[in-house]
Amino acid sequence: MTGTDADRLWSASMPAAYEEHLVPVVFRPFADDLSARAAALSPRRILELAAGTGVLTASLLAAAPSAEVTATDLNEAMVTYGSDRAPGALWRQADAQSLPFPDDAFDLVVCQFGVMFFPDKVAAFAEIRRVLAPGGRFLFNTWGPLGTHAFGAAFQAGLERAFPVDTPQFLPAVPHGYSAPALVAADLTAAGFVVEEEHELTLDGRAASVADVATGFLTGTPARAAVEERDAGPGVRAAVVEEMTARLGPGPVTAPMTAYVFRGGA
Numbered sequence: 001m002t003g004t005d006a007d008r009l010w011s012a013s014m015p016a017a018y019e020e021h022l023v024p025v026v027f028r029p030f031a032d033d034l035s036a037r038a039a040a041l042s043p044r045r046i047l048e049l050a051a052g053t054g055v056l057t058a059s060l061l062a063a064a065p066s067a068e069v070t071a072t073d074l075n076e077a078m079v080t081y082g083s084d085r086a087p088g089a090l091w092r093q094a095d096a097q098s099l100p101f102p103d104d105a106f107d108l109v110v111c112q113f114g115v116m117f118f119p120d121k122v123a124a125f126a127e128i129r130r131v132l133a134p135g136g137r138f139l140f141n142t143w144g145p146l147g148t149h150a151f152g153a154a155f156q157a158g159l160e161r162a163f164p165v166d167t168p169q170f171l172p173a174v175p176h177g178y179s180a181p182a183l184v185a186a187d188l189t190a191a192g193f194v195v196e197e198e199h200e201l202t203l204d205g206r207a208a209s210v211a212d213v214a215t216g217f218l219t220g221t222p223a224r225a226a227v228e229e230r231d232a233g234p235g236v237r238a239a240v241v242e243e244m245t246a247r248l249g250p251g252p253v254t255a256p257m258t259a260y261v262f263r264g265g266a
C-alpha cells in the first residue's frame with residue numbers, strides 16, 4: 001500500500017513535535033546503526049533521502065567527517081528544520097522519485113525509514129541507482145510489521161480504542177506497510193540493484209514517558225491529519241494514552257522495535 005498524499009505530509013509544527021517526542025525514542029537508535037554502516041563504506045559523496053529533521057544526517061556527519069553530505073526531503077518544513085539542526089550538510093528539497101542531481105553524482109545514497117513513503121518503490125529505486133556512480137551503494141532501513149514495534153503497536157491499539165469504527169490506518173498502511181523483506185529485495189532487483197546485504201535488526205527504544213510518545217505520534221506524524229479530520233476532540237489523546245499506559249506502563253519504559261536493513265550495489 002502506498003498511502004495518500006496526506007500520509008506523506010509534514011507541515012508547520014509537525015517536524016518540531018516529531019523531533020522532540022519521537023526521534024530520541026524511536027529513530028536515534030537506528031540512525032546510530034545506519035551511520036556506522038555508512039562510515040564503514042568510506043564514501044566521499046553521500047546523498048540522504050527523506051532526511052526528516054536530520055537525526056541520521058547529524059549522526060553521518062559525526063561518523064564520516066570527511067564525507068560531503070547532501071541531505072534532502074520532500075517536505076520543505078523538514079528541510080527548514082533539518083538544515084538548522086545539521087548545518088554541516090548541504091540541504092535541499094527533493095522528491096526521491098525525481099532527484100535534482102545528475103547521473104553518477106554520489107558514492108552512497110542513504111535513507112532511514114523513508115522508502116515506505118515512496119508511492120512507486122521500483123521507480124524511486126531506479127532513480128536512486130541513476131544518481132549513484134558505478135560501484136556505489138544504496139543503504140536503507142524499513143520497519144518490520146507493526147506488531148514487532150512495541151510503541152507503534154500500542155499507539156495503534158490506542159487509536160482503535162478512540163475510534164473503534166474507521167480507525168486511522170497511517171502506521172499499518174505506510175511506515176509498517178512495506179515490511180516483507182522478500183518484496184523489498186525483489187523491488188531492489190527490479191530496479192537493477194544487486195542485494196548485497198539484508199538483515200533483521202531489533203533495537204530497544206527508551207521512553208521516559210509513554211504519554212510523551214503518544215503526543216509524538218498524534219502531533220508529529222501524518223496520523224495527526226487523520227485524527228483531525230475525524231473531529232473527535234480532546235478525548236482522543238486521553239484514550240490513546242490510557243491504552244498505551246495499560247500496555248507499556250506510564251514510563252520509564254524500554255521496549256523492542258524491529259527493522260530490516262538493506263544494502264544494494266549499483
Ligand SMILES: C[S@@+](CC[C@H](N)C(=O)[O-])C[C@H]1O[C@@H](n2cnc3c(N)ncnc32)[C@H](O)[C@@H]1O
Pocket residue numbers: 008009010023027031049050051052053054055056072073074075078094095096097111112113114117118119
Ligand atoms: C518517518 S520520516 C523519517 C525521517 C528521518 N529519515 C528520520 O529517520 O527521522 C519519513 C520522511 O519521509 C519524507 N518523505 C515522504 N515522501 C517522500 C518522498 N517522495 N521523497 C522524499 N522524502 C519523502 C517525509 O517528509 C519524512 O521526513
